[in-house]
Structures are given as structure tokens and as C-alpha cells.
Amino acid sequence: AIFLPAAVLLSQTPTLEAAELERTFIAIKPDGVQRGLISEIIHRFERKGYKLVAIKLLIPSKEFAETHYDDLRGRPFFNGLCDFLSSGPVVAMVWEGQGVIKYGRKLIGATSPHNSEPGTIRGDLAISVGRNIIHGSDGPETAKAEIALWFKPEELVNYTSNAEKWLYE
Numbered sequence: 001a002i003f004l005p006a007a008v009l010l011s012q013t014p015t016l017e018a019a020e021l022e023r024t025f026i027a028i029k030p031d032g033v034q035r036g037l038i039s040e041i042i043h044r045f046e047r048k049g050y051k052l053v054a055i056k057l058l059i060p061s062k063e064f065a066e067t068h069y070d071d072l073r074g075r076p077f078f079n080g081l082c083d084f085l086s087s088g089p090v091v092a093m094v095w096e097g098q099g100v101i102k103y104g105r106k107l108i109g110a111t112s113p114h115n116s117e118p119g120t121i122r123g124d125l126a127i128s129v130g131r132n133i134i135h136g137s138d139g140p141e142t143a144k145a146e147i148a149l150w151f152k153p154e155e156l157v158n159y160t161s162n163a164e165k166w167l168y169e
């Protein structure tokens, strides 16, 4: 075995700050809001241990919805999807934590609720793909772009959660 000095081992250990840096954009779509699922959805991210760093309720314009779903332009459901996203209040949020982008997608489940596993948000709470109640960024670049689209920098709240020392070693 190779014994490394403690200082080297420490320098290789990811810091809590590094873990905290990962953020993802999560939105409860108008169907989730209308069906009274706001608290149910927030509860699942909160109890996992992720930290809420931004939240607001708004009705996005059609143009805003089109910008958000820009990569889906040309798909047959694009217009209906953007009409739907702009049809009522949306809860826009930023959640922070180690691995939150990828694991957040696991909590959400597959795009079509027909394929979402039981235990996931879409698996437990939705039936059709066009009414799948929640959006979550699908990767680090998308997360960065979506957070910047939906929030001003000053709307992101930096704070230390007391739970962090019990969530991360």
C-alpha cells in the first residue's frame, strides 16, 4: 500500500463548497400547480436533502415558454407544449446539492409517465406525457442556461443550511 501524507489526502477530498456549487432548475408546470401538488413536489426534493436557493410563482408568456423549450422547436408537440406552459402559474425553483442535476432527474422520472417508475414524481403523480407536472434540467449546461433564463442573479439566495454537516461527510 502507498501511504500518502494527510495533507495530500485532504487536498484530494472534495470540499463541501464544491458539493454545494451544483444547482439545477426545477419547475412545477401549470398542471402540477392546478392539481395541488406544489408541496408534494417540494417535499420530495427537501427531504432528500437538497437546498432550495430560489423560488417564485409566475405565469410565463408564450414567447418565454418558446425560449425555455428552444431545443424542441420543430417537434410536433412544440406549440401545444408552449401554450400549455404559459397557460397558468408555474413554480420556478433552483435546488442545490451534490449531484442534484442527475439525481433530480431520477426523482422526476422518465419523460412519459407511462415509463416512469413508481416512486418517482411522474410515476406516482401523472399519467400523460403532455401533462407530466414537472420540469428539471437535463445536464450542467442546460441547468446553467435555465437558471439564468428564469432568475436574476440576486434572486438566488446564498446561505448555509444547518443540515449540511449531517448530509455530507
Ligand code: ADP
Pocket: 072, 077, 081, 110, 111, 129, 130, 131, 132, 134, 135, 136, 138
Ligand atoms: P423532459 O421534460 O423529460 O426533459 P423533453 O425535454 O424531451 O422531456 O420534453 C419536454 C416536455 O415536452 C416534456 O416534459 C413533455 O411535457 C413534453 N413532451 C415530450 N414529448 C412529448 C410528446 N411526444 N407529446 C407531447 N408532449 C411531449
